[in-house]
Amino acid sequence: xxxxxxxxxxxxxxxxxxxxxxxxxxxxxxxxxxxxxxxxxxxxxxxxxxxxxxxxxxxxxxxxxxxxxxxxxxxxxxxxxxxxxxxxxxxxxxxxxxxxxxxxxxxxxxxxxxxxxxxxxxxxxxxxxxxxxxxxxxxxxxxxxxxxxxxxxxxxxxxxxxxxxxxxxxxxxxxxxxxxxxxxxxxxxxxxxxxxxxxxxxxxxxxxxxxxxxxxxxxxxxxxxxxxxxxxxxxxxxxxxxxxxxxxxxxxxxxxxxxxx
Numbered sequence: 298x299x300x301x302x303x304x305x306x307x308x309x310x311x312x313x314x315x316x317x318x319x320x321x322x323x324x325x326x327x328x329x330x331x332x333x334x335x336x337x338x339x340x341x342x343x344x345x346x347x348x349x350x351x352x353x354x355x356x357x358x359x360x361x362x363x364x365x366x367x368x369x370x371x372x373x374x375x376x377x378x379x380x381x382x383x384x385x386x387x388x389x390x391x392x393x394x395x396x397x398x399x400x401x402x403x404x405x406x407x408x409x410x411x412x413x414x415x416x417x418x419x420x421x422x423x424x425x426x427x428x429x430x431x432x433x434x435x436x437x438x439x440x441x442x443x444x445x446x447x448x449x450x451x452x453x454x455x456x457x458x459x460x461x462x463x464x465x466x467x468x469x470x471x472x473x474x475x476x477x478x479x480x481x482x483x484x485x486x487x488x489x490x491x492x493x494x495x496x497x498x499x500x501x502x503x504x505x506x507x508x509x510x511x512x513x514x515x516x517x518x519x520x521x522x523x524x525x526x527x528x529x530x531x532x533x534x535x536x537x538x539x540x541x542x543x544x545x546x547x548x549x550x551x552x553x554x555x556x557x558x
Contacts, residue, residue: 323372350525396466456487
């Protein structure tokens with residue numbers, strides 16, 4: 298679905314460099330619940346993939362397996378051609394390469410905004426403090442909260458905190474950004490300010506996997522919409538194709554419920 302070819306011949310079985318994230322026959326159980334069922338998904342470098350579907354369909358679990366916040370029971374996941382490491386230093390390095398933004402902002406309450414954005418750079422990337430702060434301030438400006446650098450998270454609105462969380466993930470120089478329902482905890486008037494930042498990231502060519510209920514964002518920013526239900530990928534298509542002509546009854550039913558207004 299990514300439209301990226303695989304070179305055949307001498308380099309057979311070597312994925313094309315355009316494929317950044319590859320999930321192959323991934324399965325995951327929570328007890329008796331089979332939450333991810335035979336998931337095959339390839340995400341190209343620079344592609345924005347929006348994952349939508351009803352609650353309980355496995356969307357967030359799918360997102361969390363890509364940086365191993367959730368382990369998988371079978372199958373394989375590779376990032377930039379390398380399998381996900383099990384644990385330890387290699388896993389920490391992977392998580393630096395795979396930025397994650399959650400529903401809750403997960404900022405350190407006892408550290409300033411600037412300290413939140415420099416911490417990972419200093420501890421994981423081993424960047425010196427002056428360079429880390431310079432990069433952090435530039436990113437905070439980029440997401441529109443540069444003037445909040447010396448404040449603590451509790452002094453910021455929810456929308457501002459989520460933009461700080463995005464800056465913190467970007468500060469690590471990730472290869473791909475994962476967003477797990479990043480606006481679901483926000484008041485309605487704050488949602489757009491976060492979506493605007495995400496729209497700009499998409500325009501800048503950041504590879505993104507976004508689990509969201511924001512259909513406007515899916516229509517305008519996605520290269521591809523992946524629709525999940527009951528732990529499976531039911532269909533995937535361009536936004537125009539998916540929203541105007543969904544193929545499965547499950548997707549038609551879902552869209553009829555959320556787009557009726």
